[in-house]
Amino acid sequence: MIEFENVTKVYESGNKKVTAVNDVSFHVEEGKICVFLGPSGCGKTTLLRMVNRLIPITKGTIKVNGKDVNNTDAIELRRSIGYVIQHNGLFPNMTIEENISVVPKLLGWEETKIKKRYDELMEMMGLDPEQFQKRYPYELSGGQQQRIGIARALAADPPVMLMDEPFGALDPVIREHLQNEFLKIQKEMKKTILFVSHDIDEAIKLGDQVAIFNAGKLMQFDTPDRILSHPKNDFVRDFVGEDRSLKRLSLLKVKDLVELIDGFVEGRNKSDWSGQVISVNDNLRTALSVMLSEPNGEAGVADEENNLLGVLHVSDFSLLNGVHPEDLTIVK
Amino acid sequence: MMTERKTEQIVKFALYAIILAIFVWAYFTGAFQFILDHPGDLLYLTGQHLELIGISSALAICTAVPLGILVTRPKFKKFDWIVLNFANIGQTVPSLAILALVMSYFGLGFQTAVFALWFNSLLPILRNTVAGIDNVNPLIIEAGKGMGMTSKQIFFKVELPNAMYAIMAGIRTSVVINVGTAALAFLIGAGGLGDLIFTGISLFDTGIMLSGAVPVIILAIVIDKILSLIEKALIPRGLRRTPEYS
Numbered sequence A: 001m002i003e004f005e006n007v008t009k010v011y012e013s014g015n016k017k018v019t020a021v022n023d024v025s026f027h028v029e030e031g032k033i034c035v036f037l038g039p040s041g042c043g044k045t046t047l048l049r050m051v052n053r054l055i056p057i058t059k060g061t062i063k064v065n066g067k068d069v070n071n072t073d074a075i076e077l078r079r080s081i082g083y084v085i086q087h088n089g090l091f092p093n094m095t096i097e098e099n100i101s102v103v104p105k106l107l108g109w110e111e112t113k114i115k116k117r118y119d120e121l122m123e124m125m126g127l128d129p130e131q132f133q134k135r136y137p138y139e140l141s142g143g144q145q146q147r148i149g150i151a152r153a154l155a156a157d158p159p160v161m162l163m164d165e166p167f168g169a170l171d172p173v174i175r176e177h178l179q180n181e182f183l184k185i186q187k188e189m190k191k192t193i194l195f196v197s198h199d200i201d202e203a204i205k206l207g208d209q210v211a212i213f214n215a216g217k218l219m220q221f222d223t224p225d226r227i228l229s230h231p232k233n234d235f236v237r238d239f240v241g242e243d244r245s246l247k248r249l250s251l252l253k254v255k256d257l258v259e260l261i262d263g264f265v266e267g268r269n270k271s272d273w274s275g276q277v278i279s280v281n282d283n284l285r286t287a288l289s290v291m292l293s294e295p296n297g298e299a300g301v302a303d304e305e306n307n308l309l310g311v312l313h314v315s316d317f318s319l320l321n322g323v324h325p326e327d328l329t330i331v332k
Numbered sequence B: 001m002m003t004e005r006k007t008e009q010i011v012k013f014a015l016y017a018i019i020l021a022i023f024v025w026a027y028f029t030g031a032f033q034f035i036l037d038h039p040g041d042l043l044y045l046t047g048q049h050l051e052l053i054g055i056s057s058a059l060a061i062c063t064a065v066p067l068g069i070l071v072t073r074p075k076f077k078k079f080d081w082i083v084l085n086f087a088n089i090g091q092t093v094p095s096l097a098i099l100a101l102v103m104s105y106f107g108l109g110f111q112t113a114v115f116a117l118w119f120n121s122l123l124p125i126l127r128n129t130v131a132g133i134d135n136v137n138p139l140i141i142e143a144g145k146g147m148g149m150t151s152k153q154i155f156f157k158v159e160l161p162n163a164m165y166a167i168m169a170g171i172r173t174s175v176v177i178n179v180g181t182a183a184l185a186f187l188i189g190a191g192g193l194g195d196l197i198f199t200g201i202s203l204f205d206t207g208i209m210l211s212g213a214v215p216v217i218i219l220a221i222v223i224d225k226i227l228s229l230i231e232k233a234l235i236p237r238g239l240r241r242t243p244e245y246s
């Protein structure tokens, strides 16, 4: 869906040259979230903004849906690609409804269709359309503003979205909340998303694919699990951190571990269980943390309807040796 | 924040007190009596005064705003310092000096006065227009670009509305100053309320002098009020409570 072929960007200011993106090639599949990960200044934003031609490409080609972006009219291209930036970039002079309706209006949609789309997007973002319609951005909280920013980018239902650290300025609790909502929405929308982040945990959580950069060079392009289990070089290893095995656990669900245990429901059932209970849909990192807080390292496992299925023990985690999330049922 | 508001209130209060004192003074020196005795003259001179301000300010707005917009366009960005310095010099030269300067070309009278007042009004509008547009948050311009707005759409839908607060402030300042400066127009034979002021001064008659000065003050206050109403209508509601936001 989005192909980067030997993409290079050299900034020239005066006689100084900065190679912000250095001969980068990879391919993002349709309907996937690809996270651009790396330290500040490694060229993530530059690469992202070359996709919608906000920054001209020095060398190489970027193709969206098979079409070289340089052969597409820049204005048309941008209207067909959703764009979200860190500080939401909402227009302070426009109401929430006007902000969200910008691109549909640019595309010349009918009034009624625009209104309908506004209602739809607000519902999707969990905000009351009526209540926010006539409000202005300054009247909203940071989290609400960022949701509007995302709704605005989705307004014309673009197949591709570019998101530059959209949750970066939010406090951790709200950030996590929005990440979860975002994943839920993406499950239905199946957009192709390029998502810039400098946070490894965010990348693991949101990415189907992760591209790690250092000083303009692509270090590794892989699934989050591969990045964590097979870091390609020292840079990636350092960047993901010593606790990468622990981080891998967040890619798996309790469900996945339970399925590896033969006769879990028959053999582990304790009807008089009084300790903490985790859900089959919790990730294993959370589960482990709960179990470690229990004196005997155990936790009850409940299914979606909150029925106790059985009890899990820390030692069960040894079953995960050599297991990769892509071999298992569902990851996200 | 709180102290700033307080200072503002104290200044405002002091200003009203001074105005009130002038009115009282005007009453005791017989300025109001003079006005009542010569309503025709006063009306005529006020009309002239308004004409001077109206034409010169309108011309100033029509030149300074577009010029300010022009120098903020990427193509002309290089030239903005030339224009701003030029306008700065215009402001530093005393009004009387401008009058003298222009007089040698236009001769005495209305045209010279309008030219001088126009020239004198440019800077506050120009400077605020440039600052207002330059200070629009680059992130929202970036967002507009990224969403596929053309540069024209970015200008009219994003830059201009968000710079409106500063532009209107410049216009208000400029016009109100202009009301006072226009009193000098009499000196070059262009009439206006300066007629009474300078006649009073030369006759050592405070009453006559104030019968010109008081209407100038009233005009300034009324015009400022009208402009503030226009401002309310022009500034987007989302910006009104947060002038610092743009």
Ligand SMILES: Nc1ncnc2c1ncn2[C@@H]1O[C@H](COP(=O)(O)OP(=O)(O)O)[C@@H](O)[C@H]1O
Residues within 6 Å of the ligand: A011, A012, A013, A018, A019, A020, A038, A039, A040, A041, A042, A043, A044, A045, A046, A047
């Ligand atoms: N407009 C520019 N002119 C010159 N250098 C730039 C410009 N924009 C970014 N850079 C440089 O390019 C490099 C990559 O920047 P950027 O893409 O913003 O990194 P990131 O988003 O990963 O933090 C940095 O070294 C930065 O200083």
Ligand SMILES: [Mg+2]
Residues within 6 Å of the ligand: A044, A045, A046, A196
């Ligand atoms: Mg960046």
